[in-house]
Amino acid sequence: xxxxxxxxxxxxxxxxxxxxxxxxxxxxxxxxxxxxxxxxxxxxxxxxxxxxxxxxxxxxxxxxxxxxxxxxxxxxxxxxxxxxxxxxxxxxxxxxxxxxxxxxxxxxxxxxxxxxxxxxxxxxxxxxxxxxxxxxxxxxxxxxxxxxxxxxxxxxxxxxxxxxxxxxxxxxxxxxxxxxxxxxxxxxxxxxxxxxxxxxxxxxxxxxxxxxxxxxxxxxxxxxxxxxxxxxxxxxxxxxxxxxxxxxxxxxxxxxxxxxxxxxxxxxxxxxxxxxxxxxxxxxxxxxxxxxxxxxxxxxxxxxxxxxxxxxxxxxxxxxxxxxxxxxxxxxxxxxxxxxxxxxxxxxxxxxxxxxxxxxxxxxxxxxxxxxxxxxxxxxxxxxxxxxxxxxxxxxxxxxxxxxxxxxxxxxxxxxxxxxxxxxxxxxxxxxxxxxxxxxxxxxxxxxxxxxxxxxxxxxxxxxxxxxxxxxxxxxxxxxxxxxxxxxxxxxxxx
Amino acid sequence: xxxxxxxxxxxxxxxxxxxxxxxxxxxxxxxxxxxxxxxxxxxxxxxxxxxxxxxxxxxxxxxxxxxxxxxxxxxxxxxxxxxxxxxxxxxxxxxxxxxxxxxxxxxxxxxxxxxxxxxxxxxxxxxxxxxxxxxxxxxxxxxxxxxxxxxxxxxxxxxxxxxxxxxxxxxxxxxxxxxxxxxxxxxxxxxxxxxxxxxxxxxxxxxxxxxxxxxxxxxxxxxxxxxxxxxxxxxxxxxxxxxxxxxxxxxxxxxxxxxxxxxxxxxxxxxxxxxxxxxxxxxxxxxxxxxxxxxxxxxxxxxxxxxxxxxxxxxxxxxxxxxxxxxxxxxxxxxxxxxxxxxxxxxxxxxxxxxxxxxxxxxxxxxxxxxxxxxxxxxxxxxxxxxxxxxxxxxxxxxxxxxxxxxxxxxxxxxxxxxxxxxxxxxxxxxxxxxxxxxxxxxxxxxxxxxxxxxxxxxxxxxxxxxxxxxxxxxx
Numbered sequence: 001x002x003x004x005x006x007x008x009x010x011x012x013x014x015x016x017x018x019x020x021x022x023x024x025x026x027x028x029x030x031x032x033x034x035x036x037x038x039x040x041x042x043x044x045x046x047x048x049x050x051x052x053x054x055x056x057x058x059x060x061x062x063x064x065x066x067x068x069x070x071x072x073x074x075x076x077x078x079x080x081x082x083x084x085x086x087x088x089x090x091x092x093x094x095x096x097x098x099x100x101x102x103x104x105x106x107x108x109x110x111x112x113x114x115x116x117x118x119x120x121x122x123x124x125x126x127x128x129x130x131x132x133x134x135x136x137x138x139x140x141x142x143x144x145x146x147x148x149x150x151x152x153x154x155x156x157x158x159x160x161x162x163x164x165x166x167x168x169x170x171x172x173x174x175x176x177x178x179x180x181x182x183x184x185x186x187x188x189x190x191x192x193x194x195x196x197x198x199x200x201x202x203x204x205x206x207x208x209x210x211x212x213x214x215x216x217x218x219x220x221x222x223x224x225x226x227x228x229x230x231x232x233x234x235x236x237x238x239x240x241x242x243x244x245x246x247x248x249x250x251x252x253x254x255x256x257x258x259x260x261x262x263x264x265x266x267x268x269x270x271x272x273x274x275x276x277x278x279x280x281x282x283x284x285x286x287x288x289x290x291x292x293x294x295x296x297x298x299x300x301x302x303x304x305x306x307x308x309x310x311x312x313x314x315x316x317x318x319x320x321x322x323x324x325x326x327x328x329x330x331x332x333x334x335x336x337x338x339x340x341x342x343x344x345x346x347x348x349x350x351x352x353x354x355x356x357x358x359x360x361x362x363x364x365x366x367x368x369x370x371x372x373x374x375x376x377x378x379x380x381x382x383x384x385x386x387x388x389x390x391x392x393x394x395x396x397x398x399x400x401x402x403x404x405x406x407x408x409x410x411x412x413x414x415x416x417x418x419x420x421x422x423x424x425x426x427x428x429x430x431x432x433x434x435x436x437x438x439x440x441x442x443x444x445x446x447x448x449x450x451x452x453x454x455x456x457x458x459x460x461x462x463x464x465x466x467x468x469x470x471x472x473x474x475x476x477x478x479x480x481x482x483x484x485x486x487x488x489x490x491x492x493x494x495x
Numbered sequence: 496x497x498x499x500x501x502x503x504x505x506x507x508x509x510x511x512x513x514x515x516x517x518x519x520x521x522x523x524x525x526x527x528x529x530x531x532x533x534x535x536x537x538x539x540x541x542x543x544x545x546x547x548x549x550x551x552x553x554x555x556x557x558x559x560x561x562x563x564x565x566x567x568x569x570x571x572x573x574x575x576x577x578x579x580x581x582x583x584x585x586x587x588x589x590x591x592x593x594x595x596x597x598x599x600x601x602x603x604x605x606x607x608x609x610x611x612x613x614x615x616x617x618x619x620x621x622x623x624x625x626x627x628x629x630x631x632x633x634x635x636x637x638x639x640x641x642x643x644x645x646x647x648x649x650x651x652x653x654x655x656x657x658x659x660x661x662x663x664x665x666x667x668x669x670x671x672x673x674x675x676x677x678x679x680x681x682x683x684x685x686x687x688x689x690x691x692x693x694x695x696x697x698x699x700x701x702x703x704x705x706x707x708x709x710x711x712x713x714x715x716x717x718x719x720x721x722x723x724x725x726x727x728x729x730x731x732x733x734x735x736x737x738x739x740x741x742x743x744x745x746x747x748x749x750x751x752x753x754x755x756x757x758x759x760x761x762x763x764x765x766x767x768x769x770x771x772x773x774x775x776x777x778x779x780x781x782x783x784x785x786x787x788x789x790x791x792x793x794x795x796x797x798x799x800x801x802x803x804x805x806x807x808x809x810x811x812x813x814x815x816x817x818x819x820x821x822x823x824x825x826x827x828x829x830x831x832x833x834x835x836x837x838x839x840x841x842x843x844x845x846x847x848x849x850x851x852x853x854x855x856x857x858x859x860x861x862x863x864x865x866x867x868x869x870x871x872x873x874x875x876x877x878x879x880x881x882x883x884x885x886x887x888x889x890x891x892x893x894x895x896x897x898x899x900x901x902x903x904x905x906x907x908x909x910x911x912x913x914x915x916x917x918x919x920x921x922x923x924x925x926x927x928x929x930x931x932x933x934x935x936x937x938x939x940x941x942x943x944x945x946x947x948x949x950x951x952x953x954x955x956x957x958x959x960x961x962x963x964x965x966x967x968x969x970x971x
Contacts, residue, residue: 079541080540080541086540086541088540093540096540098540098541099534099539100534100539100541102541197541197543198541198542198543199541199542200541201540201541202540202541202771204770205769205770205771206770232545233542233543233545234543234545235543235544235545235546235771235772235773236770236771236773317767318770320575320765321573321575321584321585321765321767323584324575324577324583324584324585325538325540325582325583325584326540327577327579327584329579329582329636330537330538330582330636331539341579341634345577365765368575368765368766368767369763369765370763370765373765373766373767377767
């Protein structure tokens, strides 16, 4: 039953064909069984989940349930969850119990979802493979020798391996979309400001976006509706009337469901560096969209080629400052032995942070230093504006931009850990949307000869979530890539 | 060689908002440690700053009051450094674009006015406190003060003596209280100054190497610290040495400044715009509203007191030292229906002395403008003499009732009956033939002695003017 989509499960729950308690018990059983193989979770909250499930059942019995009531859900461990450990995949916060709920966690609680646990991730969300966690690497259910992508790898795996129907993630350089692509599920990065960052442990404040993982675009739309909304506790949260992101999806249409849609194909996204199998799958997906009535338009985003270097100046700069609060003074890890204050800082941070986090703190400290600020940080911000200008121009000619989510399918665990630049290039297609703040979704569009999923990225203009979700949904109505299930014994093809 | 001292001040004025600049925690002073530190103030993971509009409003008020330019768009930046009482590892401040640019404050030194230009004023948050006592080999951290809103006011190096610096600090202190943006409490650290001090040969246009003296929280310390520092620098140079740019601390117990850190080990603060806070945008309507709500400023009021009430510059300055004093004066004059000079001399005299004696604010004076005016009216209508009025004032201050009640109860009503005074005068003259002879010989003192004896005989109640007149007539 738990293999169903949120939309299917909600029907069953409301019709009382199944209870949330049964659904949650099934999710917990699968999570516990799968933990040794995929290491998708850091914390499993069996008691809290069952209590929440029983409360959801009570609401459903009274007829008070909404579209998410009773749905088991996992949160990335970078989102604060009151009373539960929130570790960010780091030794620094290994024993840190969150005293409050993040905005999106609170919203999803109010919507009646059942929190089953916290998912594993790259330390402080820094990484593209979920290998840098203090709690060990996450493994890809399609082949445990491969990475699931990152940084939200645990959440992506929890959904892909049918442990939970949905999960949350955060996307700073592609951390929702890239793992969604590498595990064969859907992951949406909303517009910056649509989902409050309150309670998201900051990596790079101007780039951090909370967003949903689901098996279908429709599920992402249902989740986003609950997660989005104005939050006065986040000054970058945008005050807009609530939107039903699934509304367009339900709209009846003539045969050519995407008639009138103009798809932009950036020539920069189809060049060298893209794996041939990925390129072929994306071509085929574009042909499918064309069959559904969309027209194609080649566009140019000349500044996008600077996305990766721009990102790797701005993100570490902000991170170096955001992570300063982890000093061992008030909470989190503190070194046992130290001579004086400086020694306490040094040892605490040397022990508490892993190699990738340190690399980024060092990079960020360097680019903000006196004498380097103008050449690096300021220049990067200027180029960031040029990239945004490119997209603004492009959306004058097209409605959505389509291309691969990642240049390749999943890679083997350990394959890129010694080469940070190769690792960073994994985010080459996803970073731009984080820099501009515009929404983008990754959906499954193929499988490699090795049986690894391939992701298609659909990007839209600011606040065009409903449109990209509609395009993704119509594609999923015509294809079945999203129904492919990794080869694991508890999983079956979704009903 | 003659030396000139060059001084610029950086002043931190704590803004009088009820809650902190980026959180909802209260700012009240003196609470139990860490009882006023919210999740934002202790920098829990995941929390975000939200700007307090009240702090912005106060900064605008200041900018308008000093004639500065309010930036329509200013930017909050992060100043990064590690310290245990700085919970985020950075202070949110304004760096490249402050909320207020320019403006000036006028000071008066020995009857001449001088304009001290301001460079800028910017909003920032205060840090917490490290408590090194009471914790056996450890340091306690109190984050109650963390996130308290500050306005840092930076002057140009326009001051040329410790006296000018103190006059500027006092004028600024009076202004921030006048416009209601800061309680000005020096003991609680609501108003503290850093002084940048350098010396140069008199006549030179070049600035010498400066030292910054940190955290001067009294006007006396400011004065002594600058005097010491200027002397130290001059002696150093005259002995063939050179001033090193550094930050120094003033030790009031030993009355000296000591080095804290040199330029070499100055922090690289790695300022960058805070991505958690959008640029602060202030529209013209907001500035206009603040302008329209601004009270009459001390300089304007001082000039008006001179023209409207015929006060001296000195009196006008004293009566506009604070808004409360100015209101007290104007209220007294209004109730009295005039006599501004009489009111001024009583407020600056008896009232001021009583306030100083008891270290009270004028708002807490037991004698109100209304009751003072009633007392002054009894002087005007000759019910009591000015001298007698002083005793009545003291009784009023002690809470014995209003002027009329005290006058009646103690039988202090002045004797103005011509016949009654004449009888007392005759008695005194009859008993003092020798003194009369002295008066006739032209000795002024002898005359005053007779007046004194008449007053004494009347138990101080005889109208002195009448006593004078009658004596003159009788001896003339």
